[in-house]
Amino acid sequence: MTELQNLWLTETIRLREEHAGPLEDQEANRLARAAGGDLTTRIRHRARWLADRDGLTQALRHWLQGARLALVVLAVLAIISGAGLGFAALGDGRAPVNVFWALGSLLGLNVLLLIGWALGLIFAGEQGATLGRLWLWLSEKLARDAKAAQLAPALLLLLQRHRLNRWALGVLVNGLWLLAMLSALVIVLLLMATRRYGFVWETTILGGETFVAMTQALGALPALLGFSVPTVEMIRASGDAALNIESARQAWAGWLVGVLLVYGVLPRLCLALLCLWRWRRGRASLRLDLNLPGYAQLRERLMPSSERLGVNDAAPAQLHRIDSTVGAMESDGALLVAIELDERPWPPKLPDSVKNAGILDSRESRHKLLEQLSRFPPARLAIACDPRRSPDRGSLALIAELARSASATRVWLLQAPPGEALDGERLGDWHNALQQLQLPFADCAPMNWLETGHD
Incomplete structure (x- = not known):
């Protein structure tokens, strides 16, 4: 069992006692005192014994299985959604592709939610709460264990206390969007490899120079990575009809793929890696808050005054096992x-x-x-x-x-x-x-x- 899971079970026991009253813990306290160590170690030893006795350890395993299955379900939905964006953006090839409608279909929702996520991270710290609640709800339903209902609140409180929930949710949100963008990119590449598309732009109130400037501005960063950008002549000519020129089609296709990669895939990848780094760094520093009432009340029971003064016999190496020789x-x-x-x-x-x-x-x-x-x-x-x-x-x-x-x-x-x-x-x-x-x-x-x- 990992360090996080041990802390998680300890926090679950604390919450359970806070809402339902103290558990029958005489044997657990005795075993914790015999095991020795500081107060944190004894509290965790006590909680682990109570969790094993009351079935919470098994419930945690069921919850983790449900969480993995829920993550797989969400990942599949993200992949399907990304593929749907790709098909919706390019169509069946019978009509020319409006490049800016295609770009809006591929990146519009992603960019809006990315901006919302960034604002939530800066001002509220609760970004991705809806998707996170959906994942927790699915995890609990798929666990199929009534005792697992106590685990999710304990995990949220433990992470919120150390401000790690934002990074955990950040990994989830950005990871799922990364899958969606990669799926859309793959579908776009497959469609372009197997169908012939013409590209146009259309407007009623904007001038042609506006589209020229927008196309060149969006293509500047992808051009640094080697993606093609249509020339000014190609952009202007595409405003009238789709150019039946191989070089024009390839230039527009390269521009569209480059913009999708640079503004859709790479930001989500970088943010997912950043959140993962912050999550791992914060997880390594997780500690119990001994000032919480539930833990403070255990001090005298797990570390009596006589033990803190140094009157303490060494505990045998192995105890309390019926099958020991x-x-x-x-x-x-x-x-x-x-x-x-x-x-x-x-x-x-x-x-x-x-x-x-x-x-x-x-x-x-x-x-x-x-x-x-x-x-x-x-x-x-x-x-x-x-x-x-x-x-x-x-x-x-x-x-x-x-x-x-x-x-x-x-x-x-x-x-x-x-x-x-x-x-x-x-x-x-x-x-x-x-x-x-x-x-x-x-x-x-x-x-x-x-x-x-x-x-």
């Missing part, structure tokens, strides 16, 4: 813990090498143990559960969180007290739930495994 973890020892036992004698007799973590029957005891495990993960952890209780969502979440804090975990489903039988249906629910967690379980005490690491 002992050799891949900086873990040691064996631990037995029980969850919400009702009037049972506890603990059983334990070997000297196995430590007892007691019974977790309150929020405080759970948090205390999880904090200890994040710093000193055991190599083997046995979790004792009373199968007379239903496997509710909270108990299963706690079992999963404990299992992520040890190299290897087993669940001990305790036997019923003498004279009492276990509910077979409820026991089956426990089996199904633990199988979904992919945790081994048994109804006998795993003391030998806790002590030696094998049965």
Whole structure:
């Protein structure tokens, strides 16, 4: 995942908590503290964990797929529109081509929108907003993920805060117009290569010298690149009828192609490259704004005062992975813990090498143990559960969180007290739930495994 995507997910989590209230983030905060680093690093680590848990990471992938598909749709539309401009400008070759009508068809809308884009860039900074909103709307629709609706506002806020939205939209707008102009240029060249066109200019109120001056002025820059410009005699003669002279047709064709290239294609290419350069430069400097209320409130939870004073144990290299092996973890020892036992004698007799973590029957005891495990993960952890209780969502979440804090975990489903039988249906629910967690379980005490690491 790229740096921008990490920041994007972090901003999405902040917006989500700002509108819907704080998320359940105790495990995320604990993991972020264990990972270490400065406040920005911990906030991003927390956000990434919450995004993975709540499906936002997958929604981001869906949104990006939709964005790429939307970009392809817009690019195809730009190419088709450019081709339509080319056909409209030259026609089928049966009638002479009015050069200034053709030029207006090819460049008129492009030049007007280019001027509007430049004015918006200078005065407002919100140029291309309509096309940008269309792209965002298409991206969301094509993503087909309800959670992806939270991503677009977060991206816009992140970019607006650093004034990068203008450059991102600039790349989109100028890139699409560049495709349209290239498509029009290709169609014009193909039509001129396969049909014979005559060129004229017509007017009622303007004089011929006006068209001579306009033609020469527009052709000055293309002439520097080697494109032909009709002579004064050719221009004047074309006001009466299309010249049936090969050199005249080629001169007008070269002039039209040169003007389209210089005033249509090259400006969009230069602006697209400029916006792309500014976008990449600005993207590299993106940072979280820690002064925002949503981030400022996390300071004490992710960087407690005792840690900022320097009382902080080094976190093990790898933590919280159920499928990790002992050799891949900086873990040691064996631990037995029980969850919400009702009037049972506890603990059983334990070997000297196995430590007892007691019974977790309150929020405080759970948090205390999880904090200890994040710093000193055991190599083997046995979790004792009373199968007379239903496997509710909270108990299963706690079992999963404990299992992520040890190299290897087993669940001990305790036997019923003498004279009492276990509910077979409820026991089956426990089996199904633990199988979904992919945790081994048994109804006998795993003391030998806790002590030696094998049965």
